[in-house]
Structure formats: structure tokens, C-alpha cells
Amino acid sequence: MVSLNIDWSFFTSELFTQFVLKGLIFSVVLTIVATLGGVVFGTLLALMRLSGKKWLVLPATIYVNGMRSIPLVMVILWFFLLVPLVIGRPIGAETSAVVTFIAFEAAYFSEIMRAGIQSIPRGQVFAGQALGMTYGQNMKLVILPQAFRNMLPVLLTQTIILFQDTSLVYAIGAYDMLKGFEIAGKNFGRPIEAYLAAATMYFLICYSLSWSVKRLHQKIAIIR
Numbered sequence: 001m002v003s004l005n006i007d008w009s010f011f012t013s014e015l016f017t018q019f020v021l022k023g024l025i026f027s028v029v030l031t032i033v034a035t036l037g038g039v040v041f042g043t044l045l046a047l048m049r050l051s052g053k054k055w056l057v058l059p060a061t062i063y064v065n066g067m068r069s070i071p072l073v074m075v076i077l078w079f080f081l082l083v084p085l086v087i088g089r090p091i092g093a094e095t096s097a098v099v100t101f102i103a104f105e106a107a108y109f110s111e112i113m114r115a116g117i118q119s120i121p122r123g124q125v126f127a128g129q130a131l132g133m134t135y136g137q138n139m140k141l142v143i144l145p146q147a148f149r150n151m152l153p154v155l156l157t158q159t160i161i162l163f164q165d166t167s168l169v170y171a172i173g174a175y176d177m178l179k180g181f182e183i184a185g186k187n188f189g190r191p192i193e194a195y196l197a198a199a200t201m202y203f204l205i206c207y208s209l210s211w212s213v214k215r216l217h218q219k220i221a222i223i224r
Helices: 013-048 054-068 072-087 091-118 120-129 135-172 177-188 191-223
Strands: none
Touching: 013 054, 013 091, 013 135, 013 177, 054 091, 072 091, 072 135, 091 135, 120 135, 120 191, 135 177, 177 191
16 A cells, blocks of 8 residues: 655645745736636627628637637747747747737636527517617626626636636746745645645635635526
């Protein structure tokens, strides 16, 4: 029987404050910024795909399907390595991660918002048109507020997945939460304990967020 020989003294408050906290803050900020940017960009893509105009539908469809067919880690690496060759100067790992996550997650948020918009009865669209609203006014005042409300649990679930995916910025050297644990493990010579702590931390955060989303979904269902 193999013994892991875990050193429990490794799990101290200093581990969190000196190594993990900085990475956790970056992971949370990256999640928030990528979610907000992805929802805005994704909503625009969804509106383009639902506009019925081929010159808008085609590029939006190609973008969404293209992004969804490529692993996120490949997009992160391509952007980090190729963009500096195009613009002629290096970009930081953190900046590269933010831009990449917004661009990538927009494709997924686009599909969520498109489903939310399509869930609104067409009668409401026709009612807005009968009142003299333009397409933009109809979407802004009638359709999108309801679509956001209907799809809020799904949007938040995608945000939790996004938080889990932030660990992939480790590939370009960005200091995220996983990087903090890894550095601590190397410094103290305890890589097993470091990765166990990282896994536990990710589980607790994501489980808590998932439970909160489930409760929110139940409240929304009751209101309906």
C-alpha cells in the first residue's frame, strides 16, 4: 500500500496570505471581467445571428462555431504567442488572459443569450412593433430584460465554469490561484500537498457557487 506521507503542517494561514491570495484575486477579477465582457460581446453576437441579415448572421455564426470548436488552452497560447508577432511588441500574460477569455467566452454566452431571446413569445415582439418600436428599442426595452432574467441561472453556471477555466492561464505563466499553490509547493518541497490544497479550494468555491445558483434558480421559478 502506497503512503502519501502528507505533511499537514503545510496547510497554514501563511500559505494563503503569502502565495495563494494574489492568485485568487487575479482569478476572481479575470472571471468577473471576462463574464461582463463576454455577456456584452456575446449578446451582440446573438443579436447579429437573430437579425435575419445574412451579412450579420454569417460572420457571427463563423465566429461562434469557430471559437466553440477550439480548446480554450489553444486559444490562450495562440493569442499569447502570435499577437506579439503581429503588433511587434510583447503583451503581458494577464492582459493576454483577459482578452482571450472575453473573446472565447463570448461565443458561449452568445448561445445562452440566443436561447434566452428565442424563449420570449413572438407575440411580445409583434406587440412592440405594433407600438412603433424599432428592432433596437424592442430588444432593449422588451426582449433582453426578460431574456437575461430567464437565462440568469445558466449565465451564472457558465461563469462558474469560467472560474474553473482560469486555471488554464497557468500555461502562459500568469499568476492565478493554481500558480500560487504550485509556487508554494516548490518552495516548501511539498507538491502533493499543494495540489491537494488547490483541488480542495477549487471544489469548495465552485460547490458553494453552484449551490447558490441552484437556490437562485428555485427562487426565480417560484416568482414565475
